[in-house]
Amino acid sequence: MTKLILPIELATEIEPNLPSDTKFVRVDSDGNFDGDPSDAEVYLNGFKLKPTTLHKVLETAPKIRWQQTPSAGVNHILTPTFLEHDIILTNGAGVHAIPISEFVLSLILYHAKQLRELQASHDQHDWRKSWLVLPELANSTVLILGTGNIGKAIASRLKAFGTRVWGGRRRPEALPNFDKIVGQNEWHALLPEVDYLVVATPLTPETKALIDEEVLRSLPNHGYLINVGRGAVVDESALTKALTEGWIGGAALDTVSIEPLPPESPLWSLPNLLITPHTSAISPALKERIATLFLDNLARFRNGQPLRNIVNKQAGY
Known part of the structure; x- marks a missing residue:
């Protein structure tokens, strides 16, 4: 028999599909249980897991051997307290690739086709168009930092527009839909030729403040930055x-260092900046994909097979 801890917000998708010989307790976002979790071996955490909730679960359920998170990023989980425990951690890599890649395309098109300006003209009942020069994506260059599931999905969609797609990753290797992939720090030399810089990297000690003044000064003056990774990378x-x-030329941030972003933050008022509330991954299919991945990993766990998406806790992803 395997006992699980399930988050309330995902219980509906998972509980009907559990093996008959499993038991479970539910936990809310503050770490309150509806049963006894002390003998649970498996923990699926919920969205936006708070360190206080994580630590409360770890203290109350000391027998946890495997934790799965629905997020791709795990920087919020790898606390010193968590690292004291011998727990296998798996993440949700892959479940967000479709909605986030579509969102990135929408941000690029929003900027290239000047939809903000066109909406303003609409609101002013202004038909004039002599000022409009709408760039094409064909033959533009996009550099994607982070070529995991999300980066690959972005690249595959960009190629349909005829763009040049470059990638930056720690260990360069040829991948479908990328015209060029370079290794760690080698991407700096490419920046003067980049029209769109897309950040899709995890947050690690190496990537914190990766997009710094040197990087931003190296982009052309029409260059556009998009961050769908973690806020602190910028x-x-x-x-x-x-x-x-x-x-x-501008930027779009779907994630910022402090979330939610306070209304008084000066970021809201910066010119040519679009801020969205960390919403790029939200999709009607998201919970189903999370449940499918978890149930597959649960079967592997029970059968002693290798789990999918095991996180290297030292590397941070």
Whole structure:
């Protein structure tokens, strides 16, 4: 028999499909249980897991051997307290690739086709179009930092527009839909030729403030930055300076260092910056994909088979 801890927000998708010889307790976002979790071996955490909730679960359920998170990023889980425990951690890599890649395409098109300006003209009942020059994506260059499931999905969609797609990753290797992939730090030399810089990397000690003043100054003045990774990968003070002084053409952030972003944050008022509330992964199919991955891994766990998406806790992803 295997006992599980399931988050309330995913219980409906998972419980009807569990093997008959499993038991479970539910946990809410604050770490409150509807039963006794002390003998649970498996923990599926919920969305936006708070460190206080994680630590409460670990203290109350000391027999956990495997934890799965629905997120791709795990920086919020790899706390010193978690790392003291011998727990296998698996993530949700792959379940977000479709909605996030579609979102990135929408952000690129939003900027290229000047939809903000067109909406303003609409609102003003202004038919004039002599000022409009709408760039094409064909023959533009997109550099994607992070070529995992999300980066690959972005690349496959970009190729349909005839773009040049470059990638940056720690260990370069040829991948479908990428015209060029370079290794760690080698991508800096490509920046002057990049029209769109897409950040899809996990947050690790190596990637914190990766997009700094040097990177932003190296982009052409029409370059556009998109971050769908983690907020702290972008140095927000450097970005503020870049947008205020016009080093680059604009930016779109689906994630920021402090979430939710306070209403008084100066980021909201920066020119040519679009902020969205960490919503790029949200999709009607998301919970079903999370459940499918978890149930497959649960079967593997019970049968002693290798789990999918095991996180290297030292590397941070």
